[in-house]
Amino acid sequence: MQSFDLDKTDVSKIKSALSSGNDEHLKAVLGEYHASEIAILFESITKEDRQRIINLLPVEIASEVISEMHEEAHPEELLLQLHPEKRTEIVEELDYDDATDIISQLEEHEQKEILGDLSEDDASEIRNLLRYDEDTAGGLMNTEFIRINLNLTKKDAIEEIIRQSEEIEEFYTIFVVDDHNIFRGIVSLKDIIKSKGNVHITELVKTEVAWVYPDMDQEEVARLISQYNITSIPVVDHEMHLLGRVTFDDVIDVLEDENTEDILKISGVSEDEELSGNWIDAVKSRLPWLIINLATAFLASAVVRYFEPTLEKIAVLSAYMTIIAGMGGNAATQALAVTVRRISLYDLTDSQAYRTVLKEFTVGLINGAATGLIVLVFALYFDSNPLLGVVIFLAMTGNLVIAGITGAGIPLILKRVGIDPAIASSIIITTFTDVFGFFLLLGLASKLLL
């Protein structure tokens, strides 16, 4: 393929151009790269170099680089460091939704400073968008799109579309409104051109289309766009006035974000830990979960303490404890991952939820018996104690059944009561398997072996 990837040679080429101090040479080298590649480069160079490159680039490229920067590379800080004139040029070049996303990361007085330099139109558009929560359709939407009146003729509509498209680089769908900006449907440029004679748009408009309110959660918006395979979805207020559109590229970003959130939450990491953050952020995000885990671990260790007399008599049980608990934790994590992912991809009905738990019960029973049998054989061979083998077999089977039921059941219950099921992280689930595993093993041992 045509390589758009920034490899090591590219990076060192740009870096040596940076250190040459020759702006003309640097400009020429940068000219060979796409804005999104320069945005990637920005992750491995200093703030000063970023600023220097932005100042050298033509404003349309510079604004594209800034809009392509990962949130975690803090484009808003770069913007703030620029000369106010350059900054204003760049912000005016940005799409409103991108400008809003970046500016929303700043302190209020910094926001005011940047907005104060913009034209009144631009500033009020961005101020308007800043009102919406960034995780909603309103926060994702762009207010620049092609909008035509229902009553236009084919000829006038084409002229109007060409006029509006001077301002808008990319459009996928043309939105149709009436005289009061009430959303009436969509039409494609293709259908307008194909139509015979000088028809009115009202004869071409497709009215059965999906639309969303600005307060809809971004995950739901993403699901709709993905379900209907559409490039953009209109955002309307409760009186059906057309406010903006959310496009497929925003949805791709949302999906990436939501999936990061899921995988981190399920592993007991706060969703707001930045992947490229420093150790201070990481400690803040993870220590609370570890302390919760510690509290649950004390619970498990209390079970062990309760059976201390048994352990004093049969010290080898300690060695089996770790096996039973470890296997339970892993089986629970398996059931948890499958269930959380299923919940996030599909809406499960009650009967599907019930069947899921039943399935995990069966899986736990079989996997528990299979691995329990292996440990039983091991115990017979190394400890020559058939009764110990039976105790271990029963504890393993029982613990893997508990693992399956809790691994599937807890996220399903959380979903039902409206809590994000991914929060049922392995930390919470493994407590159950630790406590039950120790209780089963040591309880059975003290009944049967003493």
Add this chain to the structure above:
Amino acid sequence: MQSFDLDKTDVSKIKSALSSGNDEHLKAVLGEYHASEIAILFESITKEDRQRIINLLPVEIASEVISEMHEEAHPEELLLQLHPEKRTEIVEELDYDDATDIISQLEEHEQKEILGDLSEDDASEIRNLLRYDEDTAGGLMNTEFIRINLNLTKKDAIEEIIRQSEEIEEFYTIFVVDDHNIFRGIVSLKDIIKSKGNVHITELVKTEVAWVYPDMDQEEVARLISQYNITSIPVVDHEMHLLGRVTFDDVIDVLEDENTEDILKISGVSEDEELSGNWIDAVKSRLPWLIINLATAFLASAVVRYFEPTLEKIAVLSAYMTIIAGMGGNAATQALAVTVRRISLYDLTDSQAYRTVLKEFTVGLINGAATGLIVLVFALYFDSNPLLGVVIFLAMTGNLVIAGITGAGIPLILKRVGIDPAIASSIIITTFTDVFGFFLLLGLASKLLL
């Protein structure tokens, strides 16, 4: 929003129409729903009812329902059960890429049967697509798109586009080729219409665009489309002949799939376990991982056995063992999740990889000391043994450092040697923390407490 979601009322309405036995009534009820909603409904009704609905629906809706069905709902089985005539109608209505995806799931003799009923053109297109691995650009690509010759005039190009678009419902980009079908760039309908006078396409074509070879991995294709915010990317052979295009909606599906894979692998579930699969599939997919885990658990328990004399003298150590091992496992899972997700979103340079491990070392040291201190206080209070407290504190800190280094280091090393880093599942990582945790706690205890 306009409700496109199938709620319980909808489902029971359709189900009661199904059981009424009145086809006309059922048809009328189905008419109120979008194809993708009917596809969702299909997950909760019997095979016979699915077949009945497909037979009742107009062929264009029926084919859309089948193409929207989840892979796991097995559209290929439904297709196979239909009357051959109906089936042929539906397959001919499907996009080639969707038809190929569905047919590829069938046995070879079943494929032949279906292809034999198609027109020679359709059959050979699908046969051609069946050659590509389904996880590559070739497997994802669609061969229906708008293709115009570089040498056309504006007027002829518009006519040609209108002609071709009779066949193609949706197009986002117009591909430009020369007389030998060599890909030369893209052009937008908007730019053609906007151009003044009767220019040639060669003056309008945009040549600096991304393209891919058919054997490129789907994850890489998804990354390109997401990086450049494009609706479709052309697929060319090594002589630059235009073969097809991959569209953004395929990429959204790929992202969902890849993310499912990541979250399952990291939790020790085989990537090919179907989320809605039955218990037999689940056992097949998970038992092998549990047996690997059992082998590693025996390793950890061997460490415990080695220190059995120590445990016999200080039985309370068993209670602390579970705490140290559990905390290590969870801290390792945290570091693993953050690192795996970072690797899958960004390409890390060597120095970034090094800094990641260094960061996790620091995080492990701090979180280990913090939680170790809590356990130390606990030990002082409950066991009145300061030296035991010190042993526990050191073991906890050491184990969380190991957890951080292995949780970040192992996936990074796997990535470097070309293995999927998500395979460094919690099962593998927690072995390290179990073994090291027990070794540290029991080793220090036998040195300092006996």
